[in-house]
Amino acid sequence: MSNLYNELTCLLEAASADVLELQRLHRRQPSSVTEDLVPGQRMIKTLLIGILCGAAALTIGILIGHFGITKSGSSAPPWLQDVAKDVDESLIETFLSEVNTLRIEENLRELTRVPHMATTAGDERTVQLMLKRWQDPETGLDRAWREEYLVYLSFPDPKKPNKVTVVGPSGDVLHAIREKEKPYTAEQEDPEVVQPYAAYSPAGHAKGKLVYANQGTPSDYERLNQTVDLAGTIAITRYGGAGRGAKAVNAAPYGVAGVLVYTDPRDINDGVTSDAGETYPHSWYLPPSGVERGSFNGQFGDLLTPYLAAKEDTYRIPAENVTGIPPIPIQPIGYEDAYVLICALDGDAAPQNWQGGFNCTYNLGPGFKPTSAFSASDVQMDIFNYEEKRNSSNVMGVIRGSVEPDRYVIYGNHRDSWVHGAIDPSSGTSVMLELSRVLGRLVKQGKWRPRRSIIFSSWGAEEFGLIGSAEYTEQYFTKLSERTVAYINVDIAVFGGATLSAAGMPSVQNVIFTAAKQVNRHKAPHAAAAEPLTFGLFAPQVAAPGRVSTSVYENWLRFSNRTSPALGLIPRLGHITGAGSDYAAFVHYLGITAMDFSHAYDRTKSSARTYPAYHTAYDTFDYASRFIDPGFLSHQAVARTAGNVLIRVADSLLLPLNCSDYAETLEQYLTTAESLYQEQLSAQKIPMEPLKRAVANFRSAASHLDRVIGASDLKNETPLKVRRINDQLMLLDRAFLNPLAFPEKYAYRHVIWASSSAGQPTFPGLADAYAQAESSGQSRDWERVHYQLSVLTQSIDGAAQTLVDVI
């Protein structure tokens, strides 16, 4: 309106100026002469004035008519501008400038004051914190609330701690595994630090000769069983290679009585093992007594209520029917204790690739060397874990969309930790709180309201198996499936200071690149103070001479890249194929386009499986702020990038999802499948041509949709056309869902991104079925390959159908 007013005023002024100029010209005539004018001249003068007045009146009339009166019937309705509004770049700049490292740091400090394992008092404290922040009248969201589920959890018994001992032939305890991690700061002494344990390991007592089973994979046990009779043994395994629970599940068929699992220093510490100056609190490395806790279940979501939200009265399967959890006791221990056990092992030396970071040969067992202090001794496990149904909360908060409130962009992270959880998950929660604060303030100030609705979620009980997010998707399945544009996950925001790391469906690649290019990297203010062994490893790369790294994008490109046929050298966006964090239910169960962001360390400089304090009592504010991200600039970079993406997905007129980038990935998967399987499939008379045609159809449909978009003037089109295209983009991943594709994999329905054990960068169902058929050679298994091909082909064809002209 102000513009119109200005224009009108300006025109009126111009008209007045014309009149004044005429008056001025007129006045050039000497006044005396005027009085002497003959009546004819006076008439002309009057006429002239009349014409001028008439012209002025006409002009004023036109202006009033044009601007002053609202057109009835054909006038533009007030919502017209809103529905055509696109993302506001200046708003994004405002957002970027307001994301504050000190506030992130303060969030982290506040979130990590006490241990906050799911459903404990510490957890409730964080629930209250989230609610307080999201309900803040000045920086909160439109609305925030909690949602509770009654979920099946597993705990050690504080009154009867789990015990692992070496017991001599006469029954005397020769060695007892440490029950608590060694304290270096006050945090480890907090009575709320939970004893290291394997959640969902059964309680029980097991005693037997120790054997070393490497990573506890099926092939590891198969190999070990060739040398050692495993019946009645206790197997010690390294973390990695197989899922946690799988180490026990795989062992049971061989009659193994119990399993120990530890983190080998080679896998986590780059060989560093001494707490006399090397490990935390001197560096980011894991102290010898550190133990990785974890959930040892095999599927995500509440175990007693598969596919049903775990409400109070919901039907629950009998606990004995739960599958995928350890059938025998399993307990995690520190490498300090593992060292004592493994280096005393008798028997043949383990294969070379089973050897770890200890300065001794890893023997297979069974039992200890006669020369060792443990000669003729057994290992005894006394596990007192118990299961309990507990109320776990998600905290939800929303900003209502202005134009399309029925389109959701969901941003989430879990809230529960194993101990203080500074990195996992509070680094992500600190980022989420800062991001929601900046956006909430813009909303409360009336400066912004997103086009689409934004849902923030602080999930509960993730550590026990992504329970909060899984139950939420079960409860609101239809609503979320129909309306969710994208899910953005930031769990562990910062593993290290080297580079942004992102994963997601190929369609989100472009918007992530756009955002990452817009975020500048800053040098850490107190990086110089960090010790070389720790922060130095993960500090922002120094740019090559003559070239300054200015953006998150450029830095990412240097650390991890690939060559795209269409786009050339670009950063490598990871795929989301597993169930490592709360994106799992969104991707696999609902088929919602998803992204996961974090900041990574330089894997050329450290071979650690993850940041070393992962799931231990050392994952504290002190650890995070001194060794993972001093200055919180990596946190800030993640907040800015993920927030930038969030705003773009929420505000863009056209959804920033690119289906041609999806086509590229499908083509790459197809190429891999052809090179791996074509020959054998031809021999089996299983045609690959339908799959090839389907991928070609998808490419062609994606190109077509891109042309339609390119040829559209979206700001001036009917909003229903924009919505139509947006629906095509939003719903693309739904087309890849098939609830019957993977009957053996709980809640996995997405035929492109399902987990796979074949380890090939191609279609998971096909890869797994092929591996099985190739190994068994049975015709029934080759039929499964053909079946998986048909499922896949129909999904890709169906997806292509959603991208072509709608009718």
Added chain:
Amino acid sequence: MSNLYNELTCLLEAASADVLELQRLHRRQPSSVTEDLVPGQRMIKTLLIGILCGAAALTIGILIGHFGITKSGSSAPPWLQDVAKDVDESLIETFLSEVNTLRIEENLRELTRVPHMATTAGDERTVQLMLKRWQDPETGLDRAWREEYLVYLSFPDPKKPNKVTVVGPSGDVLHAIREKEKPYTAEQEDPEVVQPYAAYSPAGHAKGKLVYANQGTPSDYERLNQTVDLAGTIAITRYGGAGRGAKAVNAAPYGVAGVLVYTDPRDINDGVTSDAGETYPHSWYLPPSGVERGSFNGQFGDLLTPYLAAKEDTYRIPAENVTGIPPIPIQPIGYEDAYVLICALDGDAAPQNWQGGFNCTYNLGPGFKPTSAFSASDVQMDIFNYEEKRNSSNVMGVIRGSVEPDRYVIYGNHRDSWVHGAIDPSSGTSVMLELSRVLGRLVKQGKWRPRRSIIFSSWGAEEFGLIGSAEYTEQYFTKLSERTVAYINVDIAVFGGATLSAAGMPSVQNVIFTAAKQVNRHKAPHAAAAEPLTFGLFAPQVAAPGRVSTSVYENWLRFSNRTSPALGLIPRLGHITGAGSDYAAFVHYLGITAMDFSHAYDRTKSSARTYPAYHTAYDTFDYASRFIDPGFLSHQAVARTAGNVLIRVADSLLLPLNCSDYAETLEQYLTTAESLYQEQLSAQKIPMEPLKRAVANFRSAASHLDRVIGASDLKNETPLKVRRINDQLMLLDRAFLNPLAFPEKYAYRHVIWASSSAGQPTFPGLADAYAQAESSGQSRDWERVHYQLSVLTQSIDGAAQTLVDVI
């Protein structure tokens, strides 16, 4: 525009009139005086004229400014009117007036010239006819095409007809069942008339003593087995009570060797049995040799490609893995032959409610009376059916929507028949062709284009198990799920002349009522010519004295009604709970709101299971036009009503779907469930409260949405708000889908409308689980009841969530 122009002209004329009036007034002054005016007076005059001119100029300016200049930026875009357009009642009146009985009659004559069983030459002829009509440049659709599937069908061998004989002890054939129906018109002599057979009955030879097994339900065989040793017997059964194939499936566990099935005259002919003047061609009743053919499979869709579209290279399960089809030979026969067999049966008399329409006592067997001609004889079956994969076509045609082309209203019927199929399915196809002709012409003439897209579908191979529609929904699952507003099915358009009959989700009740009120009933022009025994039964009811039945609605209300708590006395809309026609995949597999229309006979005057010529060689044009609908007025009424609904669903600004009517049905189901199950469930400690809360939530959410709609000025709202509400209405039924709810029922996913064997008007999963638990008493079965309650509760709660405020 013309209005604006008129207004402008009018204002200008008014302004001119003012000036002229002033001039007139001015002229009243005598001209002589004028010349004598002093200069001051002349100045006043000039000033007056100036003011007038100025005012005129200002007025003209205002007008030019207001109407003459397009507003830049804020002007109304050209699409604004289109997106706000609602259904045009005058268009509906045009449609209604153009639906022509003679054209419907002509369509039927053309469609039924030859038998057109799926994939035969006759079927191809109808494919070409559909394509020709839908591609007609003057009355066709925007586009029409065929889609082929390679489907698994079953046929009798024309070279080795199936034989059923009575074989004496010495091997001599004492009686042979008629292989073809008796010809009364030339149509029955067409060599393309397929021999009566049971599709998907295995080929094979069976011989044994005959027994009478009533309707072949599980309880029938159980009862019979108490009296007779069934091993090695041939069981003769009546149609009805159990699915066709089930009569053999249920028999096999008792060792029955083969099954015969026939249509008892009591069930189809109101006791009429003589073809000497009583049955067709003298009336609509079935002649003695008439045999009902049918598909004897247990699930819908192509049997070899469950959940996958049956394309050439699609994976097919081995034929021996097909479940639900007869494990032993089964063959349908006419009641003429059944009479000979049943009236000769030995053994105890069958229970009273097993007795049928023959003038003899139905005995159980085994074997024939010693006094009969068949004494000591066996019945022998020689079945030569074979299965074959054949190409079956759907014919598809579309009218592209103008405003929301990505919203589909699908109208369909199958094209294939068993023989000439005048009533089943060609009555429906004749209606569809007339309806699409009228709409197509309006489109081709540029007089109309629907807001949403309309898809017409002529399904193939329905008679073999709804195959064409099921494969279509499998192939386009995602696209159809996301975009289909409703599916309208008109299969058998006319069973008789009494009343409209309609079934569908409760949400369509209101639009059907609206349409039915708008369609007038006409008296048949040549009704007087019809014989009393036939048409008389099914003629439009004569109105009660003093009251004239004017609308399809009022007539329907008289024949079938119920009292709604909200609406009072209304016609009874049926539920779609089974898989009787092509709506099945849409309702049960995709959760799409669906309707089914037909015109029914008066069930108070005939107890026939269906129209008597159903699936026989007598279902011909002659039969249809003389006995089912002389004058084709019932066809017309169905075409007008279904077409009216189609236009309303396609054109309404707000979708005419009513969620509060859905709430009413859920409440009725709940009331039934409470009265039937509450007591026992309480005893089993299975809480019903969550279900009650869910139904209450649904009601409250539906009321809320209705209030939102009522408070909205939809024509002036942003089109995205209207779309949002429409999406809530369109997607409501999707919320009731759960692919895991009925693992034992192929493609049944809708938890409200799934088929049920419990026979209670309540939630099917709960009813069936309860019946099973009550019968077995096992705790595992009571757990299934609790599970089904939780599935149901979560679905209804989830549906309610989609109706409340979107965020």
